[in-house]
Amino acid sequence: MIEKFWNKLTGSQLCKSIFRHGYEDTTRNRALQVRSNVFLHLHPVSVPEHAFKIRFTWCMGGITFFLFLVEAFTGVFLMFYYHPIPEFAYHDMKYLEFDIPFGIILRNIHRWAAHLMVFTIILHMLRVFLTGSYKPPREFNWVVGVVLIVLTFLLSFTGYLLPWDQLSYWAITVATNMMGAAPFIGHEGPFSVVNKYNDIRFVVLGSTEIGTNALLRFYVMHIIVLPAAAIIFMAVHFWRIRKDGGISGPL
Amino acid sequence: MERSKSKKHFVWPDLAFKEFLTIIALTIILIIWGLLMNAPLREMAAPERSENPSKAPWYFAGLQELLVYFDPWIAGVMIPVIIAAGLIIIPYIDTNPNGRGSYTFSLRRFAVINFLFGFLLWWGLIFIGYFLRGPNWQLYLPWESWGTVKETENYLWSLSPAIGLVCIAVYFGAGILLPPLMSIDLYLLYGSLRYVIVMTLILLMYAVPLKIFLRLAFNIKYVLVTSWFNL
Numbered sequence: 001m002i003e004k005f006w007n008k009l010t011g012s013q014l015c016k017s018i019f020r021h022g023y024e025d026t027t028r029n030r031a032l033q034v035r036s037n038v039f040l041h042l043h044p045v046s047v048p049e050h051a052f053k054i055r056f057t058w059c060m061g062g063i064t065f066f067l068f069l070v071e072a073f074t075g076v077f078l079m080f081y082y083h084p085i086p087e088f089a090y091h092d093m094k095y096l097e098f099d100i101p102f103g104i105i106l107r108n109i110h111r112w113a114a115h116l117m118v119f120t121i122i123l124h125m126l127r128v129f130l131t132g133s134y135k136p137p138r139e140f141n142w143v144v145g146v147v148l149i150v151l152t153f154l155l156s157f158t159g160y161l162l163p164w165d166q167l168s169y170w171a172i173t174v175a176t177n178m179m180g181a182a183p184f185i186g187h188e189g190p191f192s193v194v195n196k197y198n199d200i201r202f203v204v205l206g207s208t209e210i211g212t213n214a215l216l217r218f219y220v221m222h223i224i225v226l227p228a229a230a231i232i233f234m235a236v237h238f239w240r241i242r243k244d245g246g247i248s249g250p251l
Numbered sequence: 252m253e254r255s256k257s258k259k260h261f262v263w264p265d266l267a268f269k270e271f272l273t274i275i276a277l278t279i280i281l282i283i284w285g286l287l288m289n290a291p292l293r294e295m296a297a298p299e300r301s302e303n304p305s306k307a308p309w310y311f312a313g314l315q316e317l318l319v320y321f322d323p324w325i326a327g328v329m330i331p332v333i334i335a336a337g338l339i340i341i342p343y344i345d346t347n348p349n350g351r352g353s354y355t356f357s358l359r360r361f362a363v364i365n366f367l368f369g370f371l372l373w374w375g376l377i378f379i380g381y382f383l384r385g386p387n388w389q390l391y392l393p394w395e396s397w398g399t400v401k402e403t404e405n406y407l408w409s410l411s412p413a414i415g416l417v418c419i420a421v422y423f424g425a426g427i428l429l430p431p432l433m434s435i436d437l438y439l440l441y442g443s444l445r446y447v448i449v450m451t452l453i454l455l456m457y458a459v460p461l462k463i464f465l466r467l468a469f470n471i472k473y474v475l476v477t478s479w480f481n482l
Contacts, residue, residue, distance in 0.1 A: 033263035040267060046259040047266060056354075059273060066274055070281065090295040097292070108285035116281075118310050129341075129366050132350035132359065139342030146338045153310060160308050169296035170305030174315060178327025183480075189324045190480035209298070249352040 042238055044246060051247045056131075060124035064152075065234065067117040071155075072227065074110040082162070084219035086212055089164035114156055121152050133248040141240040144233055151230045158222035161215060172210055172218075176201050304388050309381045313373050316380030319388065320463050322481055330459070334369075337452045344449050346441060361437070369456050407472035415475035419482070422461075426454040 009015055010023060021032035031045045050056045081100055082092050096103035125145065128134060134142035161172045180186045180201040187199040194200075196208050206213030245251045260266070293302075307315045317326035349358035356363050385391035389401040410418065427450045431438040438446050465471040475482040 027261075030261045030263050034261075034267075040263065043262040043266065046261050049258050049260060052260065052266060052269065062270060063273065063277065066277060070278075086296070093292055097289075104289060105282070105285045108288065108290045109281050111290035112284045112288070113281055115309075125338075126370060130356075130363065131352055131354055133352055134342040135345070135348065135351040136342075142342045143339050146335060149338075150335055156308060156310060163290075163292055164296045166293040166296055166300075166302050167291055169298065170302040171307045171311075173301075174305055174307050175311060175327070178314075178318075178323045181323035182328040183324055186324070186328070189328070210296075251352060 044242065047247055048249055050249055057248070058123060058127045060120045060127055064117055064120045064124055067113050067120065068230065068234070070113045071110060071117065074106055074113070075223065075227075077106055078110055079223060084162070084215050086164055086215055089162060089215060093163050093165070114159060118152055118156055121149055125149060128248065131248050137251075138240075138244045141237060141244055144237045144240065148230060148233050148237060151226055151233065155222065155226045155230065158218040158226065161210070161218045162222065164215065169210060172214070176205055176210065179204060303386045304384055306381070306384070309377060312380035313376035316376045316384070317459070320459075320466050324480070325482070333452070333455060337456075340448070344441070344445050344452075346445065365453055365456070372456070372460060405470050407466075407470050409473040409476050409481070410471065412476055415473070415482070418474055422458070423451070423454055426450055 020036045021029050023029065034040045034043055034045050078096075081096055081103065083089060093107070096107050098104075100106075128142065128145065157172075157175065161168045180196070180199060181189045182200055183189045184191050184193055185200040186192060187194050187196040187201070192199070196202065202208060204214070204217065205211075206217050241247065306312060314326055314331060317330060320326075321330070345362050347359055347362060349355060379390075382393060383390055385395075385397045385401075387401070391397060391401070409415070427447060430450070431446075441449055462474065465474065473481040
């Protein structure tokens, strides 16, 4: 009876329209499973044996991508509870901790996954270097990867200010003061051609000091500008893996 | 090189299954981590009350550590920019065709050793900056209390501009000219322009620990003092 129901279900027009292929374990269906699925379609139908070996790939690129998804997922939930205004931001952290069901776990996962992502993306770069996977024809994908590392750092950096506690305030103070010391475009740097009201630090903070404008700018960068950029570069990164000869390995 | 002819496996279900397990394992790890450890949160930001030490997040602690030895425009701006630019051009300056897509240390000694040196230097600086620095950015070992006040700077001095200029010229001049004089291979492998770029980047990288050494061993603050900037 169950079998009859199952056959009826998988044979229905609705089911066929969604999956477009059968379920028998055949070569054709295995290929179609990847080919006709937009998410699995990141992969080729088949990959060489070494692509399965963790001691070869370290799995760090994939893990970094998954952590990005975790960040996006938990980040959206955090946005429901967060106001990017100095008077609110810190109290929102306290609400997350004490009032909102599972709020503290949400924030914890967002923070720890971010730290882990910085760590795994660095290991991914190391692995790609050690396997010489930036060599022709994969040069440009290495460049895209470096851009993604920089974006990951910037995402972490902008996120660091948002809790608006002493830790974030003074960490961002240290970092933005360094920007003020940039040559040419920082007001305290060598060969400076700007003043404190139009230098790079002012552009980043929207002011001469860290306040309401800085928090809003960091927030907007953190939730839309940098993730959007990261998504575009990731799309290119994954697509180029396929186009440049597939997963790392001799060509 | 046999790998390229190695057997292929279907992504579905072989690889997809592994990926699925990895995702589940990571999700469990993150949930447990999130349950056991709270993300740091101090008192509310107070611009009038500075933290001592005020530390950057760990991934920037290495750069912050460099502030001890370099002016902010070098530690915070030039070094990160040179690192990023240097990483980006790696595929275009490393023309060694060996070891493409496999772990082959023996065929790429030069590239791997220098990359690993920079990589470990980066982590070493992070370790010192994040774990070993206390109030006033003084060195505190993990078991030392931050309550004990440490003496600030020793007496520091700088080389005179002329000597400093000579030192820098000798360092880069010798670094770039000596290898081709001793063995021509490296130079031929890269071509002249590439060779100069490679060696400049590598010499810049080794200049960082060298400057740290000069500071710690001889109390030298600047190698070169000019009216516009100090190195």
